[in-house]
Amino acid sequence: MRYILHIDMDAFYASVEELHNPLYRNKPIAVSGHTKRSVIASANYIARSCGVKAAMPVFMAKNICRNLIIAYPHFHLYEELSERFTKLICEKFTNNIEIASIDECYVDITNLVNKKHSAIDVAKAIQNTIKSKIGLTCSIGIANNKFLAKMGSKYKKPLGITTMWQDELPTKLWLQPIERMHWIGKASARLLREHVINTIGDIANKNNNYILEKLLDKNWLILYQYANGNANDELDYSQNMPKSIGSSETFLNDTADFIEIKDKIVELAEGITHRLKYYQQKARTISIVIKTFDFKQHTKALTLGDYTDDKEKIILTALGLFQQHFIQTTIRLVGVTVSNLIENNSLQINSELFDDYQESKDYPSQNTENEIMISINKKFSKNIISLANQKFK
């Protein structure tokens, strides 16, 4: 029998801002950017009681909560405190921790539960330690698997501790609307509700198997099992490297101005290259994303012959993709993402092996692909320069 906790920091960004600015305390605050197109990243519980929610446009939030204070985000602080709270758990309790995101983690406390200390005791101890050492509150779900633990931490917030044992499912889980279930988003919820599947209990009900399978394709069985509290979801203790690194930005006003867009792509690509180097990784696929006035997103990607962390190459590829597909399109957002990543050291090992192979077999030079890339790049940059020049004529 496993004992799994899901620890979820309460209103994380907003709480960190309150912690660092006493003037914010006991007032409705929300963390967001400061442009007319910004949305709420996190709101404290006072603001939430007026109806302010994450992802809500700021102007709307201010409309429903007149005295709402907007705090500008300090991401480095969030990362620092995130690291501190997970480290604290490792030092004081256990290393069996999976970091799920900046403000939540799963902890396997099976080894800490015994005749003297119940799972609830352990959860309380962790909650108190985080509160006293860091000054932030969290909510904790306790169960025998990750899914139920996650549903537990959501059940009562802030400062909640909720068990989700098998015999509690009919009252604590099944009465909840489907939207509350992890992995049921807007699209699935709409589909399910159209077919009178309204609660998590409806998903757990065997009689609905047929309709669930019809609506959700292959995923239905997992959801059915989860809703019944059956899951063998293992914790992932590896500190995973990112699988993609991206950056995007919404313009203050929609634009088709190539110079403005080009400058933004260069800026985003520079930031990405920086992060790529920080993680000591190289990328092989570069993609560009745009969002048009009607919120439709389009992506274009190119996979290179070689892995790269070269700034120029990433910039030119991104610009080239934009120029090829979206030139003269009026857009509200542009983004650049690199994926197909590999760690530098594993690349080194591969190239050493490859060098040996070359020597022993007298293998012909593999430059063709590089040369093609370089010539493509030259073409792109020429076009970009000529376009840029046109603007100034």
Next chain:
DNA sequence: TCTGGGGTCCTAGGACCC
């Protein structure tokens, strides 16, 4: 005043190879 930004995973279709 009108809707962010960072990710992960999955799927379907097409190209290509054997």
Next chain:
DNA sequence: TCTGGGGTCCTAGGACCC
């Protein structure tokens, strides 16, 4: 005459999460 089947890789889009 007329066209298999398995596998991999790439791309684009979409759902979902925080």
